[in-house]
Amino acid sequence: MTGVVTRRRKAPIAMRAPALLSILGLASLASACGPVPGDSPAPSGCPVVSDASPTMHPSSIERSETWTASGSPHIVQGDTRLAEGATLTIEPCARVLFRADASLTLMRANTRLVAEGTAQRPITFSGLSGARWGQLTVEGAARASLRYVTFTDGGADRFHSNASLVLRGDSATPAKPVALLDHVTIDGSAGPGLVVERTGTFAPGSTDLTVTRSGAEAIPFPVVVGEHALDALPTGSYTGNRVDEILVEPEGANARGGLQEDATLRDRGVPYRIGDSSVDRFVIGAGGRDAGRRTTLTIEPGVVMRFHPGTRFEIEHFTGDFAASGVLRAVGTAARPIVMTSAAPTPRAGDWSGLWYGGIPSADNRLEHASIEYTGGDCGCVLSTCSDVERHDSAIIFSEAPPSAFVRDVRIAHGRGHGVFRGWRGAASPDFMATNTFEDLGGCAQTMPSLVPGCGARQACR
Secondary structure, three states: OOOOEEOOOOOOOOOOOOHHHHHHOOHHHHOOOOOOOOOOOOOOOOOOOOOOOOEEEOOEEOOOEEEOOOOOOEEEOOEEEEOOOOEEEEOOOOEEEEOOOOEEEEOOOOOEEEEEOOOOOOEEEEEHHHOOOOOEEEEOOOEEEEEEEEEEOOOOOHHHOOOOEEEEOOOOOOOEEEEEEEEEEEEOOOOOOEEEEOOEEEOOOOEEEEEEOOOOOOOOOOEEEEHHHHHHOOOEEOOOOOOOOEEEEOOOEOOEOOEOOOEEEOOOOOOEEEOOOOOOEEEEOOOOOOOOOOEEEEEOOOOEEEEOOOOEEEEOOOOOOOEOOEEEEEEOOOOOOEEEEEOOOOOOOOOOOOEEEOOEOOOOOEEEEEEEEOOOOOOOOOOOOOEOOOOOOEEEEEOOOOOOOOEEEEEEEEEOOEEEEEOOEOOOOOOOOOOOEEEEEOOOOEOOOEOOOOOOOOEOOO
16 A cells, blocks of 8 residues: 555564564564563464564654554564654554553644454554553544554553553643544553543543553552543443542643533443542633633432542632533432542541532532532631521532522531531522431531521521
């Protein structure tokens, strides 16, 4: 094919086996069919190819080329980058081996990686002789399609969070579908198996992602995602790791904080860890009067959200008499409630700050069949109230009156502060007492708004 180069060297070239193998420390490859040390045997659907003649690849791929199964193993020797406009195609059954710390990077415009194996003829990326290699990085305008690909023992680069696969957008909306992942397995990553950030996301059709035996003490999770990748997070398996939770790192977009595109938080079989710092805020909406379009986050039944101590869940960051830019539709069921709780090893009242509804909440908000626990951390807020209280920390805080009591069948428990803080000025409705349960709280079940009749004297908690 025109423009396609197979980088398989011919026998007359000097530095061929066994001399080349000796330099690489691979003398054992001189055997006609012996496997590369630390490499897995060829899958049953793949032909047996002699490892005595590996195909070496330079640090820069300047034009489109194909890495064939018959040319395996393909040796990546360092930080290998694709030039602008180049497409690297990796055939089914191809085996790609990385020297220690070596990596493959796509970041130029119109740069493509097409690594599409099949169930019987998968593609493998692993370390040469068991070496800990770097990562595959796809970012910016580059794109990748990965089908039936297995990554083993990657994550050597701490500047990439010790991940084996890194997908990045450009920090602006709309989110960029950087890669299609279909039956991709990441095994034994030094850190998280996968990091998706800067408004990068998964391409439509991504499914069956498996991450196992991954995670380090600093980042012990199988997957780390910015909030704009949540909507497309693939089905799959995220268990068998150091900590079986998906870390959500709030990033914002367009030089503003918050989720700025509609998204659904789906039950993927493990909890979501919200934030990894006490200053993190998971925010829905771009915030403020000039936020533009409204953003809705939908949460499916059964989802568990575990909040890092000190964090807060904000449905609009700012307060004021303007329509909130964020909407939360979290509707569980009696059998599968939505759980929002503390991520502390030993949860205690006051671990995290709870839900903050800024602006005037939309009538589209719903919070039903949920459990909210261990809240009452410092909200840093001063709100209006007619209740005889000194602190305003609560599980749910309203700074402006919502149009209805859309919080229903919610259990609020083990809080250091109040249950529902009605921090607006005006009527005492809506009322949240009849449709919810309140257990083990340090303050009121709900507070009384200010400027209601009889507010001249501070009122006791209800």
